Amino acid sequence: MKGLRNFVSKMKPTFSPGGKLSWLHSTFDAFETFLFVPNTTTAKGSHIRDAIDLKRTMSVVIMALMPALLFGMFNIGYQNSLALGLERTLLENWWYGFVEMLPLIIVSYGVGLGIEFIFAQIRHHEVNEGFLVSGMLIPLIMPIDVPLWMVAVATAFAVIIGKEVFGGTGMNIFNPALLARAFIFFAYPKAISGNTIWVSGLGAAEQTGTVVDGFSGATPLSIAPELMGEGVNTIDWSSMPVWDWFVGLIPGSIGETSVIAILLGAIILIFTRVASFKIMFATFAGGYLMGLLFNLIGANIYMEMPAYYHLLLGGFAFGAVFMATDPVTGSQTSKGKWIYGFIIGALAVAIRVLNPGYPEGMMLAILFMNAMVPLIDHYVVAGNIKARMKRSKVK
Amino acid sequence: MSGKKNKDIFLAPFSKDNPVIVQILGICSALAVTAKLEPAFVMALSVIAVTTLANFVISLLRNTIPPRIRIIVQLVVVAALVILVDQVLKAFVYDVSKQLSVFVGLIITNCIIMGRLEAFAMGNKPFPSVLDGLGSGIGYGLILIIVGFFRELLGSGTLWGFQIIPQSWYAANGGFYENNGLMILPPMALIVFGIIIWVHRSRNKELQEK
Numbered sequence: 001m002k003g004l005r006n007f008v009s010k011m012k013p014t015f016s017p018g019g020k021l022s023w024l025h026s027t028f029d030a031f032e033t034f035l036f037v038p039n040t041t042t043a044k045g046s047h048i049r050d051a052i053d054l055k056r057t058m059s060v061v062i063m064a065l066m067p068a069l070l071f072g073m074f075n076i077g078y079q080n081s082l083a084l085g086l087e088r089t090l091l092e093n094w095w096y097g098f099v100e101m102l103p104l105i106i107v108s109y110g111v112g113l114g115i116e117f118i119f120a121q122i123r124h125h126e127v128n129e130g131f132l133v134s135g136m137l138i139p140l141i142m143p144i145d146v147p148l149w150m151v152a153v154a155t156a157f158a159v160i161i162g163k164e165v166f167g168g169t170g171m172n173i174f175n176p177a178l179l180a181r182a183f184i185f186f187a188y189p190k191a192i193s194g195n196t197i198w199v200s201g202l203g204a205a206e207q208t209g210t211v212v213d214g215f216s217g218a219t220p221l222s223i224a225p226e227l228m229g230e231g232v233n234t235i236d237w238s239s240m241p242v243w244d245w246f247v248g249l250i251p252g253s254i255g256e257t258s259v260i261a262i263l264l265g266a267i268i269l270i271f272t273r274v275a276s277f278k279i280m281f282a283t284f285a286g287g288y289l290m291g292l293l294f295n296l297i298g299a300n301i302y303m304e305m306p307a308y309y310h311l312l313l314g315g316f317a318f319g320a321v322f323m324a325t326d327p328v329t330g331s332q333t334s335k336g337k338w339i340y341g342f343i344i345g346a347l348a349v350a351i352r353v354l355n356p357g358y359p360e361g362m363m364l365a366i367l368f369m370n371a372m373v374p375l376i377d378h379y380v381v382a383g384n385i386k387a388r389m390k391r392s393k394v395k
Numbered sequence: 396m397s398g399k400k401n402k403d404i405f406l407a408p409f410s411k412d413n414p415v416i417v418q419i420l421g422i423c424s425a426l427a428v429t430a431k432l433e434p435a436f437v438m439a440l441s442v443i444a445v446t447t448l449a450n451f452v453i454s455l456l457r458n459t460i461p462p463r464i465r466i467i468v469q470l471v472v473v474a475a476l477v478i479l480v481d482q483v484l485k486a487f488v489y490d491v492s493k494q495l496s497v498f499v500g501l502i503i504t505n506c507i508i509m510g511r512l513e514a515f516a517m518g519n520k521p522f523p524s525v526l527d528g529l530g531s532g533i534g535y536g537l538i539l540i541i542v543g544f545f546r547e548l549l550g551s552g553t554l555w556g557f558q559i560i561p562q563s564w565y566a567a568n569g570g571f572y573e574n575n576g577l578m579i580l581p582p583m584a585l586i587v588f589g590i591i592i593w594v595h596r597s598r599n600k601e602l603q604e605k
Contacts, residue, residue: 161586187577
C-alpha cells in the first residue's frame with residue numbers, strides 16, 4: 001500500500017497545473033481519490049461534517065444492488081437451462097449467467113465512464129462518481145440478449161443528453177439508467193419487447209429448434225394481455241406460481257425478477273438511510289391501491305388480477321427501490337416524497353393495465369414523475385411557507 | 396450584393412442570427428417535416444420562396460400600409476404566396492406535397508416570415524428586404540436539411556430515399572444493425588435541434604447567455 005502511495009505522490013506533479021500532463025488533471029484526481037481518501041477538507045464557512053460523501057453513498061447503493069445482481073446472474077443460467085432442457089448445478093447456472101452478463105457490465109461502464117472522463121477534461125472539473133451506480137443499473141434493467149452496441153448507444157445517449165447537457169452529476173432531471181432503457185425501448189423496440197429476448201440464447205435456440213416443448217419465455221406480465229388478445233375472458237389467478245414470482249425464477253430483465261433480492265437491497269438502503277423509505281413505501285402503496293381500484297372495476301381479466309401481483313411482477317419492485325429513490329431526480333421535500341412515490345406506483349399499474357402495449361409501465365411512470373418533481377416540490381414548499389405565515393401572524 | 400451592409404444582412408441569418416437555432420423560431424414545422432431529407436428540402440425551398448417574395452412585396456407597400464392594419468395586410472400577402480407555392484408543389488412534386496400535408500399551408504403562420512416582415516421589410520427598401528428574406532429562408536433551410544439528413548440516415552438508413560446503410564447489415568439479413576426508431580419520432584427532432592444549438596453555441600461563445 002505504501003509503495004502505491006509513493007508512486008501516486010511521485011506522479012502528482014506531472015498532472016498538477018504547470019506539469020507536463022496537466023490537461024489530464026481531473027483524470028489523475030479521479031484515480032487518486034478512488035485509491036485513497038482525499039486529505040483535503042473544506043477550509044472556511046460552516047459545514048456539516050459527515051462520514052459519508054458521494055463516493056460512500058454510491059458504494060452503499062452498489063452493495064445494495066449486489067443481491068439482485070448475483071441472483072440475476074443465477075437466473076440467467078437457470079432460465080437458459082430450463083429453455084434448453086439442460087442439467088446444471090446451481091454454481092454452473094450462476095457461472096453461465098456471469099459470463100453472459102459480464103460484457104453488458106463492461107460495455108455500460110466503459111462507455112459511460114469514458115464519456116464522463118472526456119467531459120471532465122473538457123470542462124476542467126473533477127470526475128464525478130455519479131456514473132458508478134447508473135453503470136450498474138443499466139445492465140440490470142436490460143434483457144440479457146440485448147445487442148451490446150445498442151447498450152453502448154443507449155448509455156452514451158443517457159450520459160450525454162440525460163446528464164452532461166444539464167451540467168453533470170446532480171443536475172440531471174431524469175434518471176440516466178432509465179433514460180438508457182427508454183431510449184432502447186423507443187429506438188429499438190424489437191430488442192426489448194416480445195417473448196424471446198428475456199431468456200439467454202432463446203432466440204437462437206428457437207431457430208435451431210432446440211427449445212424444450214412448452215417453454216415460451218414470456219414474462220408473467222404478458223399473461224393477461226396475451227390471453228385477452230386471444231379473446232379469453234376467464235382466468236384462475238389463484239393458480240399462478242406466486243412464490244416463483246416472489247423468489248424471481250421467471251424470465252425478465254436481469255436484475256428485476258427477484259423481489260427477495262431487491263428487498264434485501266432495500267433493507268441496506270433504508271438502514272443506511274441512503275434511499276428514502278417514504279418514496280419506497282409510497283410507491284408500493286400507490287401500486288397496490290391502484291391495483292385494488294382496478295379489481296373493483298374488473299372490466300377484463302387484467303383488471304381482475306390480484307393487486308399485490310403487480311408489486312411482484314416486472315420492474316415494479318426494482319423501480320420502487322432503486323430508481324424512484326434516486327436522490328437527484330426524486331422529490332426532495334418530505335411531503336413531496338409521499339406524493340411522488342404514490343403517483344409513480346399508481347401510474348405504473350395504470351399504464352400496465354390500460355395499455356398492454358407498454359408492459360413496462362414502471363419505467364414510463366418514473367420518468368414522467370421525474371419531470372413532475374420540481375412542480376411537486378415547489379407547491380410543497382409554497383404550502384409550508386403559507387402555513388408558517390399564518391402561524392406567525394405576520395401582517 | 397453591393398456594400399458590406401447588404402452582405403451582412405444576407406449572411407447574418409446563416410449562423411450568428413439564425414432564425415431557428417438562435418432566435419428559436421419556426422420550430423413547429425421544422426420538427427414535423429424533417430423525418431426525411433426530401434420533404435425537408437422541399438419545405439426549405441418553399442419557405443425561402445415565401446420569405447423572399449413576401450419581404451419584397453411588403454417592402455414595396457411599406458409606405459402605404461396603415462400601421463393599424465399592417466398585420467392583416469402582411470397576412471394577406473403571405474397567404475397569397477403560400478397558396479401559390481402550394482399549387483406549384485401539387486403540380487410538380489405531388490408525393491412530397493402529400494407528405495408535407497398541412498405544413499405548407501402553415502407556412503402562413505411561420506414566425507420567421509412574420510418576424511422578418513415586421514422587423515425588416517416594414518422599414519427597409521426592397522433590395523435589402525429581398526436579401527434579408529433570402530438569407531433568413533436559407534438559414535432556416537440549412538438547419539432543416541442538417542436535421543433531416545441525420546434523422547433520415549439514422550432513422551431509416553436512407554438518404555433522399557436511397558439506401559445508404561448496406562442491406563446486409565440489418566438483423567433481418569443476418570447482420571447486427573437496426574434503424575433507430577426514435578429518430579423518426581418528433582421528440583428526437585427536438586433533441587437533434589438541441590445538439591445543433593449546443594455545438595453552435597460552443598463555437599460562438601458570444602451567443603452564450605450568462
